[in-house]
Amino acid sequence: MQDTQGRTALVTGAARGIGLATAERFLEDGWRVALLDIDGANLQATVSRLAQPETTLAITADVSDPAQVKAAVQQVVDRFGRLDALVNNAGIAIFKPLLETTFEDWSKVLAVNLSGPFLCTQAAAPVMAAGGGGAVVNITSISGLRASTLRVAYGTSKAGLAQLTKQQAIELAQHGIRVNAVAPGPVDTAMAQAVHSPEIRAAYHDAVPLARYGLESELANVIVFLCSERAGYVTGQVVAVDGGFEATGIGLP
Ligand code: NAD
Numbered sequence: 001m002q003d004t005q006g007r008t009a010l011v012t013g014a015a016r017g018i019g020l021a022t023a024e025r026f027l028e029d030g031w032r033v034a035l036l037d038i039d040g041a042n043l044q045a046t047v048s049r050l051a052q053p054e055t056t057l058a059i060t061a062d063v064s065d066p067a068q069v070k071a072a073v074q075q076v077v078d079r080f081g082r083l084d085a086l087v088n089n090a091g092i093a094i095f096k097p098l099l100e101t102t103f104e105d106w107s108k109v110l111a112v113n114l115s116g117p118f119l120c121t122q123a124a125a126p127v128m129a130a131g132g133g134g135a136v137v138n139i140t141s142i143s144g145l146r147a148s149t150l151r152v153a154y155g156t157s158k159a160g161l162a163q164l165t166k167q168q169a170i171e172l173a174q175h176g177i178r179v180n181a182v183a184p185g186p187v188d189t190a191m192a193q194a195v196h197s198p199e200i201r202a203a204y205h206d207a208v209p210l211a212r213y214g215l216e217s218e219l220a221n222v223i224v225f226l227c228s229e230r231a232g233y234v235t236g237q238v239v240a241v242d243g244g245f246e247a248t249g250i251g252l253p
Helices: 017-028 040-050 066-080 103-130 152-175 190-195 198-207 216-227
Strands: 008-012 032-037 056-060 085-088 134-139 177-184 238-241
Touching: 008 017, 008 066, 008 103, 017 032, 017 040, 017 085, 017 216, 032 040, 032 066, 040 056, 056 066, 066 103, 085 103, 085 216, 103 134, 103 152, 103 177, 134 152, 134 216, 152 177, 177 216, 216 238
Parallel strands: 008 032, 008 085, 032 056, 085 134, 134 177, 177 238
Antiparallel strands: none
16 A cells, blocks of 8 residues: 555546546545646535545646636645645547647637647646655646647647646756656547547547547546556656557557
8 A cells, every 4th residue: 555645636527527537546546636727616516425525635727827827726725735746637628620720729728739738837846846745747638649630729739738838847857856747548428429420439439449438437546546656656647548559550540
């Protein structure tokens, strides 16, 4: 058993999906967890369902708003006194052909998926450093590893986030902060249900060697591992948790 007593994690986009599974996994491992989401109503319902008032904190905030992000990190400090792990999971997907993607679509996706992790990490790192170090995990995507149609904004935001992970890793190492990324393959969350057409589902079935979608819990296991001391010498990496998709070299239509 590792000593996780008093360890505190902040998970963004934690009201549902991969973020919620990650928060649950942290709690199982004995961490205290601040769950942040822009959807305050769903977040409150989720945190009530978790029924762990001593070890959870709900924060309604938009990761793309610098002032809200600063205030959120302060709330974590006020409540728990420290921050040891940040999971930049909040994300949005707009799947459209290149010529139909508006500047508004592009700007929104980049603001949440790329500026969000920039802002959250910048706000969290000094608190982690003051506590002796910590870990950040950015949630990218296999869509950031391979170009595919419909994903001009989404794929570019995730590829940028993979590079941001490396930039953050080399600069934050001196403060004892490790930074890694997890690139999920397809996971059947609300996001996937909104943007995965029957054609995309069939394409993933053919392209993923394990021939199925991943489970939220399968992502959470790797994310929490990367935040733990067991991953103490891992930093600057993008770990694909994708049923083998990336290894095949096969693209998507
Ligand atoms: P989801 O849509 O089910 O959950 C995302 C959560 O983030 C929601 O609760 C939403 O309210 C919140 N959120 C959105 N914008 C926000 C903002 N500006 N500030 C704070 N919270 C915000 O999505 P998911 O499938 O669980 O995805 C989680 C992460 O995994 C995302 O970054 C996504 O891009 C990535 N991902 C998902 C898949 C997949 O197939 N589901 C594949 C690859 C990568």
